[in-house]
Amino acid sequence: MRIGRLAEASGVSRDTLRYYEKQGLIRADRWPNGYRDYPEGMVELVRLIRQGQSLGFSLKEIGALVQGLGGGLSQVEVEQLLRGKLAEIDARMKELSNLRAVVARRLAEACPLGLDAPGSLDPKRVAS
Amino acid sequence: MRIGRLAEASGVSRDTLRYYEKQGLIRADRWPNGYRDYPEGMVELVRLIRQGQSLGFSLKEIGALVQGLGGGLSQVEVEQLLRGKLAEIDARMKELSNLRAVVARRLAEACPLGLDAPGSLDPKRVAS
């Protein structure tokens, strides 16, 4: 699979894929002519990278995880890395559920009667 | 409350608070000498902004929400904005739970025996 095909399949630009390679997030074999050659499964990995990113993880963090799994880390280190990531994901889910509650509460306030209760998000009326 | 106090209480730098103001995310009254004066509740709002950010929302998105709530949007528009945000949060929670499953699976694989199953995150061994 050449870069254009991977770009189309994964929904990121060619430039971005080359950038990810430079950052060590993905790898590519090469044809004799220098063209990059990706395995099918790369689509999955790139999608995972984008997903991680959209959830607030930096490329560096994602890279550390991906690198760690592929690279020179020991069994124990990989395990710790994964456990750490898992804890972080759990924390983030909790935060997200808090945020959801805040937005849902504000919706409940705004929706039925137009009441303006304290604790609003409104920066002009924030509680003194 | 002056800017230094808010910075300390909310855990962001003075510069960042001024930047948020420039971007329209927060507002401040002024003392006659020009110093910014924040209400207590501002701490809460700033924390919320940081939380939203750490969950992958841009300042622009957060600003639209905060602005919308404070600003010239109609009842219906605010309601739509909030519903949209809620849907987005739900989608993100689902993604996060997917990501959690991927990491947890990899941990289960890596942990007990060092087996290398297909579907790994490893960029060097991604399925062909």
Place this chain on the structure above:
DNA sequence: CTTGACCTTAGACTTAACTCCAAGGTTTAC
């Protein structure tokens, strides 16, 4: 054998979100 659609690299440019600096005014502590 040339046209169009691919691919390569290196490097410049862009945007978001800070972060720092300079030059100066204010307030508090001694």
Place this chain on the structure above:
DNA sequence: GTAAACCTTGGAGTTAAGTCTAAGGTCAAG
């Protein structure tokens, strides 16, 4: 009253994550 610790503005610099451009190589179709 002066030194330290605040505050102000404007503007420059930084980092991450792309995005774009230039100059050129490859390949299939007509």
